[in-house]
Amino acid sequence: MTNIAQARIKREFKEVVKSDEVAACNITLELVDDKYNELIGKIAGPPDTPYAEGTFCLEIRIPETYPFNPPIVKFLTKIWHPNISSVTGAICLDILKDQWAAAMTLRTVLLSLQALLAAAEPDDPQDAVVAQQYKENYSIFEKTAKHWTAVYAGGPKSCPELDSKITSLKNMGFDENQARAALSSKGWDIERATEYLIN
Amino acid sequence: MGYDLHRFQGDVDEELICPICSCVLEEPLQAPQCEHAFCAGCIHEWLTRQPTCPVDRSPIMPNQLKPVPRILRNLLSRLMIACDNVNYGCTTVVKLDTLQTHIQECEHNPKKPVTCESGCGLTIPKDELKDHNCVRELRSNMTTMQHKIQDMSSEMAEQKLQLSEQKRDIQLLKEYLRSVRISNPRIREIQTTIENEDVLRWVSNLQTARVTRWGGMISTPDAVLQAVIKRALLDSGSPAHIVNELMENAHERRWPTGLSTLETRQLNRRQYENYVTKRIPGKQAVAIMACENQHMPDDLIMEPGLVMIFAHGVE
Numbered sequence: 456m457t458n459i460a461q462a463r464i465k466r467e468f469k470e471v472v473k474s475d476e477v478a479a480c481n482i483t484l485e486l487v488d489d490k491y492n493e494l495i496g497k498i499a500g501p502p503d504t505p506y507a508e509g510t511f512c513l514e515i516r517i518p519e520t521y522p523f524n525p526p527i528v529k530f531l532t533k534i535w536h537p538n539i540s541s542v543t544g545a546i547c548l549d550i551l552k553d554q555w556a557a558a559m560t561l562r563t564v565l566l567s568l569q570a571l572l573a574a575a576e577p578d579d580p581q582d583a584v585v586a587q588q589y590k591e592n593y594s595i596f597e598k599t600a601k602h603w604t605a606v607y608a609g610g611p612k613s614c615p616e617l618d619s620k621i622t623s624l625k626n627m628g629f630d631e632n633q634a635r636a637a638l639s640s641k642g643w644d645i646e647r648a649t650e651y652l653i654n
Numbered sequence: 655m656g657y658d659l660h661r662f663q664g665d666v667d668e669e670l671i672c673p674i675c676s677c678v679l680e681e682p683l684q685a686p687q688c689e690h691a692f693c694a695g696c697i698h699e700w701l702t703r704q705p706t707c708p709v710d711r712s713p714i715m716p717n718q719l720k721p722v723p724r725i726l727r728n729l730l731s732r733l734m735i736a737c738d739n740v741n742y743g744c745t746t747v748v749k750l751d752t753l754q755t756h757i758q759e760c761e762h763n764p765k766k767p768v769t770c771e772s773g774c775g776l777t778i779p780k781d782e783l784k785d786h787n788c789v790r791e792l793r794s795n796m797t798t799m800q801h802k803i804q805d806m807s808s809e810m811a812e813q814k815l816q817l818s819e820q821k822r823d824i825q826l827l828k829e830y831l832r833s834v835r836i837s838n839p840r841i842r843e844i845q846t847t848i849e850n851e852d853v854l855r856w857v858s859n860l861q862t863a864r865v866t867r868w869g870g871m872i873s874t875p876d877a878v879l880q881a882v883i884k885r886a887l888l889d890s891g892s893p894a895h896i897v898n899e900l901m902e903n904a905h906e907r908r909w910p911t912g913l914s915t916l917e918t919r920q921l922n923r924r925q926y927e928n929y930v931t932k933r934i935p936g937k938q939a940v941a942i943m944a945c946e947n948q949h950m951p952d953d954l955i956m957e958p959g960l961v962m963i964f965a966h967g968v969e
Contacts, residue, residue, distance in 0.1 A: 559708075
């Protein structure tokens with residue numbers, strides 16, 4: 456890693472650790488090792504959203520050309536969101552692509568991601584299935600997103616009805632995560648989800 | 655990339671930090687409209703990717719960047735910074751604007767050029783002195799030199815070849831010109847005019863000479879003396895086509911009847927003062943050109959002119 460990238464990350468790491476957001480447990484940043492090219496970020500789900508009270512982990516990789524190129528960020532915690540892949544955790548956010556600017560920092564990236572959780576952009580989706588659900592049936596989307604937050608991000612238990620549907624698919628011999636993904640993308644219709652899983 | 659913050663004494667104002675490298679600004683430049691300042695290296699690197707301000711994305715072209723205001727430069731130059739060689743034992747802390755001067759003289763600089771005193775006398779970076787081996791160093795120098803010599807000699811051979819080709823071409827062209835001149839009287843006339851004008855231009859540039867001792871004339875100069883005068887004629891810019899003729903006319907055997915023997919010279923002695931003589935630069939010799947001496951009797955001048963060499967007495 457070039458000196459400039461390392462110097463920047465060292466300084467930014469301190470900036471995040473010292474910041475007010477950390478005090479409020481909104482965002483945190485940890486180093487994976489002492490090479491300053493890989494970090495784990497954590498952001499709290501914004502209140503009054505389906506992600507409230509959840510904690511979402513992010514994998515942050517720093518390219519050698521940082522800060523001239525953006526950090527490479529993806530969600531490690533599974534999440535149901537139109538701009539984040541429910542399968543890979545890949546993020547669709549302009550500042551992580553062509554709208555990156557060299558003066559942005561890891562702190563601004565984490566805050567932007569938090570803002571993205573509060574304000575999805577279904578018209579510029581990363582996960583087309585989630586985006587379609589968001590636009591066509593917001594109440595199911597909200598229920599699903601809350602459920603995923605509860606299961607994967609330590610959010611509050613929400614809807615026992617959904618848990619029982621997953622259990623019934625589990626009893627049919629399907630993997631729990633696959634069952635949840637199938638049910639989520641099929642609007643929690645057990646028949647369609649089963650069909651999808653079999654195919 | 656700017657200067658690492660840790661090297662500075664005391665706190666550094668946020669305004670003096672480059673938003674790109676997050677170090678203290680080095681050779682700062684500012685954006686035209688928003689006036690955000692960056693290290694020159696950092697902002698140029700960024701602009702190769704995107705023509706926008708890294709802070710607020712306002713458009714910037716590289717040629718629009720301008721120096722930061724004097725006040726910012728002054729604030730920067732007043733910062734106290736530790737020497738680059740702090741890890742090599744230098745404890746000096748200087749003002750930022752004198753850092754470069756200090757580094758050049760810093761005794762702790764591992765790259766400071768020093769002269770080897772164990773024989774070879776080469777100048778080498780200080781940190782390499784410990785592993786320095788005069789013989790090895792000189793040998794590698796010699797190999798480099800040999801390569802250079804090889805390259806140069808092959809280049810020279812190539813040039814010689816080109817030169818001989820060009821000489822042949824020139825020869826061919828001369829042959830061609832001569833045959834054209836012979837077959838076409840008009841071209842011959844033009845050629846003559848050009849040659850005459852060359853002669854006039856040359857003669858008018860020469861300084862008028864005054865001969866004070868006509869008796870010092872050497873009427874039978876030897877070959878060495880003639881060669882010396884010929885060299886001087888060529889150096890003075892004399893047109894090539896008349897140099898040989900002039901030099902042949904430097905000896906009494908070719909002089910006109912009024913000059914060709916001691917007797918006739920004695921007879922015409924009083925006429926000499928009427929000659930228009932031109933100094934051959936740096937030599938005790940004059941050119942007496944026919945074109946400038948039409949007022950003289952025919953037996954005292956000749957075409958295109960003659961050269962008189964003296965032992966002394968030319969001013």
